[in-house]
Amino acid sequence: MSDNLDDLYRDILMEHYRFPRGHHHLEHEDIHNEGQNPTCGDEIELALELEGDRVKDVYVSCMGCAVSVASGSMLAEVTKGKTLEEVKKIAATIKAMLTGEAVPKDADLGDLEALSGVKKFPVRVKCALLSWTTLVNALEAREKGKEKAPSTTEQ
Amino acid sequence: MKGGKSMAEVVQREPENRIGMEFNAEKYKTDFPILSRMIRGTKLVYLDSAATTQKPRVVIDAVDQYYRLHNANVHRGLHTLAEEATAAYEATRDKIAGFIGGVKREEIIYTRNATEAINMVASSWGYQNIKKGDRIVITQMEHHANLVPWIVLSRKTGAELVYIPIDPEGYLDLADLKDIIAPNTKIVALTHMSNVLGTINPVDEIIALAHKRGAVALVDGAQSVPHMPVDVRAMDADFLAFSAHKMLGPTGLGVLYGKEELLSRMEPVQYGGEMISEVRYDYAAWNELPHKFEAGTPNIEAAFAFLPALEYLEKIGMENIRRHEMELTGYALDKLAGLEFIKVFGPKDLNHRGGAVSFIDKNIHPHDMATFLDTLGIAVRAGHHCAQPLTRLLGVNSTTRASLYLYNTHNDIDQLITGLKEARRYFRYE
Ligand SMILES: Cc1ncc(COP(=O)(O)O)c(C=O)c1O
Numbered sequence: 001m002s003d004n005l006d007d008l009y010r011d012i013l014m015e016h017y018r019f020p021r022g023h024h025h026l027e028h029e030d031i032h033n034e035g036q037n038p039t040c041g042d043e044i045e046l047a048l049e050l051e052g053d054r055v056k057d058v059y060v061s062c063m064g065c066a067v068s069v070a071s072g073s074m075l076a077e078v079t080k081g082k083t084l085e086e087v088k089k090i091a092a093t094i095k096a097m098l099t100g101e102a103v104p105k106d107a108d109l110g111d112l113e114a115l116s117g118v119k120k121f122p123v124r125v126k127c128a129l130l131s132w133t134t135l136v137n138a139l140e141a142r143e144k145g146k147e148k149a150p151s152t153t154e155q
Numbered sequence: 156m157k158g159g160k161s162m163a164e165v166v167q168r169e170p171e172n173r174i175g176m177e178f179n180a181e182k183y184k185t186d187f188p189i190l191s192r193m194i195r196g197t198k199l200v201y202l203d204s205a206a207t208t209q210k211p212r213v214v215i216d217a218v219d220q221y222y223r224l225h226n227a228n229v230h231r232g233l234h235t236l237a238e239e240a241t242a243a244y245e246a247t248r249d250k251i252a253g254f255i256g257g258v259k260r261e262e263i264i265y266t267r268n269a270t271e272a273i274n275m276v277a278s279s280w281g282y283q284n285i286k287k288g289d290r291i292v293i294t295q296m297e298h299h300a301n302l303v304p305w306i307v308l309s310r311k312t313g314a315e316l317v318y319i320p321i322d323p324e325g326y327l328d329l330a331d332l333k334d335i336i337a338p339n340t341k342i343v344a345l346t347h348m349s350n351v352l353g354t355i356n357p358v359d360e361i362i363a364l365a366h367k368r369g370a371v372a373l374v375d376g377a378q379s380v381p382h383m384p385v386d387v388r389a390m391d392a393d394f395l396a397f398s399a400h401k402m403l404g405p406t407g408l409g410v411l412y413g414k415e416e417l418l419s420r421m422e423p424v425q426y427g428g429e430m431i432s433e434v435r436y437d438y439a440a441w442n443e444l445p446h447k448f449e450a451g452t453p454n455i456e457a458a459f460a461f462l463p464a465l466e467y468l469e470k471i472g473m474e475n476i477r478r479h480e481m482e483l484t485g486y487a488l489d490k491l492a493g494l495e496f497i498k499v500f501g502p503k504d505l506n507h508r509g510g511a512v513s514f515i516d517k518n519i520h521p522h523d524m525a526t527f528l529d530t531l532g533i534a535v536r537a538g539h540h541c542a543q544p545l546t547r548l549l550g551v552n553s554t555t556r557a558s559l560y561l562y563n564t565h566n567d568i569d570q571l572i573t574g575l576k577e578a579r580r581y582f583r584y585e
Contacts, residue, residue: 065522
């Protein structure tokens, strides 16, 4: 029975769930956003500290299931040190991976590959996307010159 | 069923009259084809009846039969099919009127679901009767269906919205009820049974106080009407809302009961065909009601198939269903209490609670729990169950909910308990 389930709860994912990265508050927040999944009530708060166009540090706090917490933890890990353009590209790749669209061949996902098993559990895809959508909305709002992004709901 | 049978024959195919017979959930289970379905290699254990119930063969067959034999628009034609469809559609209305304690058929309005029924009251009676300075009283344990319409009404009219609080055990805290239902209260709207906590509220007492203040009372019966005898006249509710799909019937059909003197003074919510009468049949009381609230072609198929659902429930007996669920809920609560990693919400006293049991595992998130249980063929619900403020009040974002019905057995509970233990092992907490 748990073949499928093991695909969802891969070891890497469970490791991120147990020991989430990015759990320290930042001294300085350049980007801040909150998101929630209205079907289950899960909530996420994330913040980025920038150095020019690069992510210097990341804070992620997720009250949610293993999938949403692990995804947020991976986000914290993988975005650190990247430029905002790179971050957006990663977010787009993850979304493509989870919604069954073509993923660029050269995409190097690292731990994030562990999220690919979520695809087989359609009702859980929004858990995996919650943190990424919240981040992308924040970046888009920033580009549009808004102070604060509208609170994200992952539908 | 392969066509060719009249409604009367469908009815006869139901289980024998079981009055005085042993309640046999195992046997009822066999009346529900879906309950023998395999899910991921094991037989389905369905513990999500508070969301929607499964349907017995008589209901499924009735849908089939409706389209094979009787399909026509209602109240519109004089041909045989239209006559049959209309008669069946109205027969269900009579049945519903009887089922909730013998009210007038004019007092039974078909809606899409309980949500629409409540919205109708808020947007018709509400705007006609509520103004700035008035008070709307609801409770902290309402489903969004009986919460959001009142938030919006209060926002639009300037009336204040005041909540009857709940205590730590999950009962309504009635200590300040007399102050909460103040003289400026126009409506008190509350759930009869909580879909999260299972709490059965003392509606009689609250309605009596509402009436003393000159307010009307709306009862959300979405979780009570399917699971226990409900006599709307005895409780003296002015409005009662419930959904067919939560009581063995098809989706897309709900009921608004309203006292005739209130309904007759209410503005329709929608306008179109049907609500202005073109009636040719000489039903004694047919007048404006109930049709003025039923604009357009309704869900005829659902009304047709709701009749055998109600007959099925009546044959078993609502008292018997309630007793079975009390016993089974007690069994589930005992077993859950034996799991130190599980925390159960809601009252423990079976006399004051129904079979919706919400809980959390101290480590495993409800979403993960529900996904895990699904791999064992066990269907539960995880989330805030459309009662987000209540869930937050409990100090969590979501809970896992197992909810029972007449077809659930001790074995279903045993499997749930085994599943909860296995989840601990799978997620390596044990
Ligand atoms: C207490 C309560 N009220 C109202 C509703 C709304 O029912 P429906 O979605 O059928 O309109 C539900 C269903 O979840 C419920 O449990």
